[in-house]
Amino acid sequence: MQRIGVFVCWCGSNIAGTVDVKQVAEMLKHEPGVVFSTDYQYMCSESGQNLIKDAIKEYDLTGVVVCSCSPRMHENTFRKAAASVGLNPYMVEIANIREQCSWIHKDMPVGTAKAVILGRAAVAKVHLNAPLTAGESPVAKRALVIGGGIAGIQTALDIAEAGFPVDIVEKSPTIGGKMAQLDKTFPTLDCAACILTPKMVEAAQQEKINIYAYSEVDSVKGFVGNFDVTIRRKARFVKEDLCTGCGLCTEKCPMKKVPNEFNCGMDNRSAIYIPFAQAVPKVATIDASYCIKKKTGKCGLCSTVCGVGAIDYDQKDEFIEQKYGAIVVATGFEPISVEKFDEFAYSQSPDVVTSLEYERLMNAAGPTSGTLLRPSDKQHPHTIVFVQCVGSRCDAKNEKGKQYCSKVCCMYTAKHAMLTREKYPDTDVYVFYIDVRTPGKNFDEFYRRAVEDYGVHYIKGMVGKVVPENGKLKVQASDLLANEQLHIDADMVVLAAAIEPDKSARPLATMLTASMDTNDFFTEAHPKLRPVESPTAGVFLSGMCQGPKDIPDTVSQASACAAKVIGLLSKDKLTGNPCVAHSDELLCNGCSSCEKVCPYGAITYADKEFRMPDRTTAVRRVAQVNPAVCQGCGACTVACPSGAMDLYGFSNQQIMAEVDAICK
Amino acid sequence: MENTNLKERILEISGVNPRKCMKCGKCSATCPNYDEMEYHPHQFVDMVEKGNIEPLMASESLWTCLSCFACVERCPRSVEPAKLIEAVRLAVIRAQGGNHLKPQDIPDKLDDELPQQAIVSAFRKYSK
Ligand SMILES: Cc1cc2nc3c(=O)[nH]c(=O)nc-3n(C[C@H](O)[C@H](O)[C@H](O)COP(=O)(O)OP(=O)(O)OC[C@H]3O[C@@H](n4cnc5c(N)ncnc54)[C@H](O)[C@@H]3O)c2cc1C
Ligand code: SF4
Ligand code: SF4
Ligand code: SF4
Ligand code: SF4
Numbered sequence: 001m002q003r004i005g006v007f008v009c010w011c012g013s014n015i016a017g018t019v020d021v022k023q024v025a026e027m028l029k030h031e032p033g034v035v036f037s038t039d040y041q042y043m044c045s046e047s048g049q050n051l052i053k054d055a056i057k058e059y060d061l062t063g064v065v066v067c068s069c070s071p072r073m074h075e076n077t078f079r080k081a082a083a084s085v086g087l088n089p090y091m092v093e094i095a096n097i098r099e100q101c102s103w104i105h106k107d108m109p110v111g112t113a114k115a116v117i118l119g120r121a122a123v124a125k126v127h128l129n130a131p132l133t134a135g136e137s138p139v140a141k142r143a144l145v146i147g148g149g150i151a152g153i154q155t156a157l158d159i160a161e162a163g164f165p166v167d168i169v170e171k172s173p174t175i176g177g178k179m180a181q182l183d184k185t186f187p188t189l190d191c192a193a194c195i196l197t198p199k200m201v202e203a204a205q206q207e208k209i210n211i212y213a214y215s216e217v218d219s220v221k222g223f224v225g226n227f228d229v230t231i232r233r234k235a236r237f238v239k240e241d242l243c244t245g246c247g248l249c250t251e252k253c254p255m256k257k258v259p260n261e262f263n264c265g266m267d268n269r270s271a272i273y274i275p276f277a278q279a280v281p282k283v284a285t286i287d288a289s290y291c292i293k294k295k296t297g298k299c300g301l302c303s304t305v306c307g308v309g310a311i312d313y314d315q316k317d318e319f320i321e322q323k324y325g326a327i328v329v330a331t332g333f334e335p336i337s338v339e340k341f342d343e344f345a346y347s348q349s350p351d352v353v354t355s356l357e358y359e360r361l362m363n364a365a366g367p368t369s370g371t372l373l374r375p376s377d378k379q380h381p382h383t384i385v386f387v388q389c390v391g392s393r394c395d396a397k398n399e400k401g402k403q404y405c406s407k408v409c410c411m412y413t414a415k416h417a418m419l420t421r422e423k424y425p426d427t428d429v430y431v432f433y434i435d436v437r438t439p440g441k442n443f444d445e446f447y448r449r450a451v452e453d454y455g456v457h458y459i460k461g462m463v464g465k466v467v468p469e470n471g472k473l474k475v476q477a478s479d480l481l482a483n484e485q486l487h488i489d490a491d492m493v494v495l496a497a498a499i500e501p502d503k504s505a506r507p508l509a510t511m512l513t514a515s516m517d518t519n520d521f522f523t524e525a526h527p528k529l530r531p532v533e534s535p536t537a538g539v540f541l542s543g544m545c546q547g548p549k550d551i552p553d554t555v556s557q558a559s560a561c562a563a564k565v566i567g568l569l570s571k572d573k574l575t576g577n578p579c580v581a582h583s584d585e586l587l588c589n590g591c592s593s594c595e596k597v598c599p600y601g602a603i604t605y606a607d608k609e610f611r612m613p614d615r616t617t618a619v620r621r622v623a624q625v626n627p628a629v630c631q632g633c634g635a636c637t638v639a640c641p642s643g644a645m646d647l648y649g650f651s652n653q654q655i656m657a658e659v660d661a662i663c664k
Numbered sequence: 665m666e667n668t669n670l671k672e673r674i675l676e677i678s679g680v681n682p683r684k685c686m687k688c689g690k691c692s693a694t695c696p697n698y699d700e701m702e703y704h705p706h707q708f709v710d711m712v713e714k715g716n717i718e719p720l721m722a723s724e725s726l727w728t729c730l731s732c733f734a735c736v737e738r739c740p741r742s743v744e745p746a747k748l749i750e751a752v753r754l755a756v757i758r759a760q761g762g763n764h765l766k767p768q769d770i771p772d773k774l775d776d777e778l779p780q781q782a783i784v785s786a787f788r789k790y791s792k
Contacts (some may be wrong), residue, residue, distance in 0.1 A: 397742040461689035464692070
């Protein structure tokens with residue numbers, strides 16, 4: 001028989017406000033096995049913990065029930081307290097009488113009755129608890145960063161700085177991400193390339209960093225400290241170790257009509273290409289869907305001109321297998337497609353552009369070499385209308401847009417408007433806004449400068465429609481403060497398109513068993529207190545893949561993420577969770593039901609010999625759980641038709657005992 | 665100026681929740697008949713929410729709204745202003761007692777030049 005102590009917490013008035021804690025302690029005193037029962041204002045406080053420790057010693061307790069907040073809050077606190085006086089920590093159970101009781105009831109008698117029942121269930125469970133010991137697993141001292149934008153680069157640099165090797169897997173031919181496409185950056189207006197390319201070069205030169213560009217994660221197995229990852233290096237048809245990035249091939253390639261993604265398709269590139277001058281690695285890539293040699297077998301010009309013999313038309317995808325202790329997701333974002341908003345005529349006129357396209361039109365390496373020209377006739381625009389919130393802040397029922405604020409567009413629109421007025425003072429610039437959202441250091445000052453010093457016309461209202469007519473864009477909009485409908489003949493319209501996570505993020509999340517929200521942003525372990533960790537142990541989040549943010553926020557988060565990874569990699573061993581599944585081989589019939597439901601791939605099967613009643617032996621296939629991989633989710637225990645799967649610490653018997661106690 | 669009963673009736677008829685409006689003005693930016701309306705679609709939403717409905721009921725705007733539903737189509741918050749305008753119009757028609765347009769009147773009024781949409785909107789507007 002266990003000797004159980006019960007400790008009922010008031011949590012100030014959080015619990016005591018709707019639960020008569022004294023009565024709960026008194027009622028539970030009469031449960032079988034309970035030798036001590038008391039209440040206290042704050043069980044989690046130093047003195048509250050001492051109360052538990054003293055009682056364990058004085059009454060020789062073999063089990064403890066704390067009626068308090070959710071086990072997610074303080075289970076660890078109380079387990080540690082018990083362990084410090086020699087009681088196995090897994091002999092401590094929490095009855096959640098706060099989140100699941102006092103906070104959701106208004107009526108004291110109802111709350112009190114329920115608290116007693118929850119306490120009784122925990123007591124019933126403790127009767128069947130057994131001491132458990134956690135195992136240990138080693139930590140592979142290498143990190144994987146998926147995505148080589150500014151987020152991934154910063155995280156990798158910080159981890160490498162601490163001395164741990166890092167691999168960056170980037171799906172496009174170069175690292176750099178969206179920031180490489182930006183012209184100047186708010187709020188300081190320094191040129192994006194000038195601050196980004198030194199970081200790209202540093203990543204390339206840092207000995208501990210290995211860049212797998214034009215590569216993707218193919219599969220992920222394992223668990224925190226021990227991930228087994230397969231990386232697919234897509235065939236570039238150019239030998240990365242030989243190519244010097246001289247670019248001769250790109251000049252000679254006769255296939256020059258490929259939409260250039262770096263300039264948002266506003267000009268063309270050749271079939272063999274280097275995305276931009278500062279690309280890292282600076283290596284050519286053959287775009288097989290356009291290459292004449294790959295499509296027809298003829299041509300081969302690039303191979304002829306390449307002085308180092310780097311071209312290899314028969315190159316195949318390569319697979320690399322590597323062990324990692326930690327994985328960082330830094331897959332960033334894409335602007336949404338604005339074609340579906342036909343009111344803005346994006347598909348009808350080349351002079352209606354997105355803000356990212358506008359960045360390229362302003363940039364010296366862009367399609368117009370940095371002179372702002374209308375795409376349709378290459379003339380200088382005199383009136384430009386900017387529209388904010390295109391596809392952001394929409395109602396849930398609106399199928400075209402997103403519900404969230406994209407956070408960066410107010411600031412970059414102010415930047416575009418300001419830069420335009422600075423360079424072309426003869427241009428009239430209108431910005432239509434619903435709200436101007438510029439919280440942040442020096443952000444509102446920046447926006448006010450656009451209005452006050454640069455004379456940008458900020459108008460509270462939305463654009464309702466844009467009609468291309470006689471070389472102009474007829475813009476119909478509302479000025480809500482003047483209660484007027486405006487009609488503007490514009491030369492260009494710039495749409496601040498909402499941002500969304502990269503399309504590849506969802507399948508990646510499935511591979512990593514990392515959770516996402518309904519918008520496909522990765523979810524953090526706790527929105528306030530664990531913002532750079534995914535709920536999946538060993539998976540960390542960096543940059544826009546977790547939610548909209550600008551470069552300052554991205555870089556801060558990237559470094560925070562690195563700190564967490566370094567913390568993990570500096571450990572030699574990780575303490576596991578002893579509450580894992582195990583199969584009763586005598587009951588298991590090898591049906592595979594458990595293997596199919598296990599989200600972590602922890603279950604395998606082995607053929608084992610069994611003695612049969614008539615002294616014969618039989619070989620049967622039985623399930624086996626890898627305790628290092630099992631996360632104790634319990635999915636297999638309910639899937640098993642023969643009741644062979646059970647969880648330590650949450651056995652079927654323990655759960656039934658709790659249910660019985662509740663229904664008593 | 666809160667007129668709770670009237671407001672509730674209008675919300676019930678229209679099924680619109682004016683609190684969803686974020687005051688972006690896209691409805692009024694879209695409206696093809698803006699200049700002919702004393703109160704514009706975003707004002708309908710705002711005034712109904714405030715219970716300030718009598719001025720709307722007395723306004724010509726009820727009848728100048730084309731019922732084209734452009735504002736409904738474009739509103740990012742799915743507020744559906746034209747449905748609200750329609751509901752106020754219905755409240756007026758019902759208060760006056762009687763349809764202005766009965767189905768049997770239509771054949772006489774038909775005109776080859778008249779677009780189908782106009783007949784449909786007339787029906788929306790003048791009958792209960
Ligand atoms: C028009 C515009 C203007 C802006 N102007 C400014 C500004 O002036 N100042 C400012 O502070 N911020 C600005 N921003 C915001 C800025 O672009 C972002 O904050 C920043 O780029 C986020 O970096 P990231 O690394 O998280 O994402 P990204 O830059 O999107 O990088 C993600 C990287 O991951 C790669 N990737 C994606 N999926 C995978 C996968 N499955 N496997 C491997 N690799 C993958 C992508 O190819 C990419 O290289 C602007 C944004 C826009 C749209
Ligand atoms: S940042 Fe500004 S423009 Fe972008 S969605 Fe939010 S409010 Fe709209
Ligand atoms: S409890 Fe079962 S299903 Fe869950 S991780 Fe462990 S073995 Fe897999
Ligand atoms: S378009 Fe919709 S959200 Fe915007 S002002 Fe009109 S009713 Fe309100
Ligand atoms: S339905 Fe009426 S208010 Fe709405 S856009 Fe058409 S005319 Fe304007």
